Amino acid sequence: MTHPQLQLAVIDVQPGAAMESQSGLQLLRPRIYGAWAQPAGPRKVAAIVMHPTSNFMGHYLIGPLAARGVACMGLNSRYAGNDTLLLMERVLQDLGAGVQFLRGQGYDKVVLIGNSGGASLSAFYQAQAEHLSIDTMADGDPAGLSPRDLPPVQGLALCAAHEGRSTLMRQWIDPSVTDEHDPLSVDPALDMYDPARTVPFSAEFLARFRAAQQARLGRIERWVDARLTLLRSQKAPGSPRDETFIIHRTHAEPRCLDLTIDANDRAVG
Structure with a gap:
């Protein structure tokens, strides 16, 4: 053609x-x-x-x-x-x-x-x-x-x-991060990649995991609001109105390891 x-x-x-x-x-x-x-x-x-x-x-x-x-x-x-x-x-x-x-x-x-x-x-x-x-x-x-x-x-x-970037971030962000300034910080109780954790994940773990994902997003958003308020309170000419920052570890979707969640013919990963 x-x-x-x-x-x-x-x-x-x-x-x-x-x-x-x-x-x-x-x-x-x-x-x-x-x-x-x-x-x-x-x-x-x-x-x-x-x-x-x-x-x-x-x-x-x-x-x-x-x-x-x-x-x-x-x-x-x-x-x-x-x-x-x-x-x-x-x-x-x-x-x-x-x-x-x-x-x-x-x-x-x-x-x-x-x-x-x-x-x-x-x-x-x-x-x-x-x-x-x-x-x-x-x-x-x-x-x-x-x-x-x-x-x-x-x-x-x-x-x-x-479904959109905000939904993906809520589903994929790693809730085991304990310090936003330390990309290696980890709470083992929320680490889906912990070698000691087995799949399929338990319903109890998934509930805690999803709640912790939302909680981490909430902490980041509150920090952003506070920083914007501070930056925009500055009166000096040319003062910055925003700043860049890094969100570490955004690839923690349980579906990638647990194929029983929304089961289909996909491979692990």
Whole structure:
């Protein structure tokens, strides 16, 4: 099957927060990039596949969909390869710019394909496009979203989807960490990797484990709130408004070792 040739899309987007890029050019004129394939014939349906931070310009669906008559764009956000500075509200604006680009190419019907981490992004986008409810970021700063930034699409398709970053973090964070400044600290009673622990895990252990995961997230979130309050109380010009920090050990999902949890034909790991 012959696939249409890929084209490069260069799309201007709304300016975002300071230091979301180390490039002065990107800050002065922020742009995002996509690769898309346009089938011959009438311009009926176009699809966008996008992830908050992964590079989807070589996505495996672009060619096959175009060969079947559906124009498809793999679109990158301004945060491609940079989870550290990710603001999902800005990614919504980037996705909206992609929708507007395809409409400008003559496609009245645009659909979103939510693949992996792009699934929650696609659902988030359409929910806000239909009823904009966000006016602030998680840290309280203005979101700066406008209905004109988020034109609704005509369909969603989800494949290999997960439930979103916050849900994944709650399910995967290691509750056995006892000191956020020491990545080797461990409470053996909550360590699913302890060689002395056997699988399948007991219901009692899983209950304690899940509760401790939520408790660790709560401690981190309270620390973040306190740090933001402190930083933003500083009055000196140029004072920092936020800071980076590391969350250690975020790969502790019991399902990876205990195949009796949501049993299927997967392998351990």
